[in-house]
Amino acid sequence: MNKPVRKVVxxxxxxxxxxxxxxxxSQLGDLLNIVLxxxxxxxxxxxxxxSIPPMRNFHRLIGVDEQQFMAATGATFKLGIAFENWARDGDRYIHSFGKTGKETWMADFQHFWLRAREQGFGGEFGEYCVEHEAAREGKFATSSNGSLNYA
Ligand SMILES: Cc1cc2nc3c(=O)[nH]c(=O)nc-3n(C[C@H](O)[C@H](O)[C@H](O)COP(=O)(O)OP(=O)(O)OC[C@H]3O[C@@H](n4cnc5c(N)ncnc54)[C@H](O)[C@@H]3O)c2cc1C
Incomplete structure (x- = not known):
């Protein structure tokens, strides 16, 4: 017979x-006896x-206020992950948490960027991502519009 779970260790x-x-x-506290x-x-x-951006959803799920959490833990905001000496010594690659460029119905953005590079223009790939550029400049802000994606 299936008995409902009442206790979780x-x-x-x-x-x-x-x-x-x-x-x-936070989700089942009223139904379960939880022991750690x-x-x-x-x-x-x-x-x-x-962390990575989905952690913010987890905080919302368990009802943690982000401002209080950041103040209490002394954590920092993060716009991506920097890989130092990645392709070669002295190289720095930032994997940003933002979206880079804009795709069209024909193809994703990187195809247009690669074509532009072949033609001698287009700049760096990261320049088309606001999170990447903010990280590079050491800038950050939160907004109710959610304009930057962060962890
Ligand atoms: C250098 C390094 C960098 C990392 N960077 C990141 C990062 O940036 N982001 C990220 O998400 N992860 C990172 N990780 C991975 C992350 O730290 C671990 O995956 C995570 O902490 C593991 O959590 P855990 O609860 O499994 O283990 P732990 O946090 O080690 O906890 C294990 C617990 O089990 C208890 N325990 C063990 N044996 C027993 C026993 N017999 N009886 C009772 N209790 C017991 C211990 O006391 C402890 O409380 C990094 C790891 C390393 C090594």
Whole structure:
């Protein structure tokens, strides 16, 4: 006979454990008895967690206020991921969280950009992404219009 789950035990109080506990307690806290078990002897990986944009949805899901969260944790906003010395020494590639350029019904943006490069113009690919350019300039702002995508 299928019995409804009433008790959940989460093994481990690291990133995965506490994220799981936060999600379960915010969504099903009234229905479940949730216990998190952690070890005093075994530490967490604990290297600091950089996130990606879907984390903002997770915060909304569990009802975390972003401004309070940022102030309490001393976290920083992130517009992309910088890969240092990526293609060669001294090279820096930023994988931005924004959309680059605008596609048309014919083809995605990169095809137009590559064609332009062949013709000797077009600039850098990242120049067509506002998040990329803001990251490069060290600039950031939030807005109710959601104009920048960030983590
Ligand atoms: C250098 C480095 C950089 C990283 N950068 C990022 C990043 O930028 N962004 C990102 O998302 N991820 C990053 N990660 C990965 C991320 O840190 C881990 O995937 C994540 O912390 C793992 O979480 P976890 O809960 O599985 O483990 P942990 O956070 O290590 O937690 C494990 C928990 O289990 C407990 N435990 C273990 N054994 C027992 C036991 N027998 N009984 C009871 N409790 C026990 C421990 O006490 C601890 O509380 C990085 C990892 C490394 C190494």
């Amino acid at each position: 989460i093994a481990g109080g690291g990133t995965a454990g506490w994220v799981c506990a936060a999600a379960l307690s 078990v952690e070890s005093e002897d075994i530490g967490t990986v604990g290297v600091g967690e950089a």
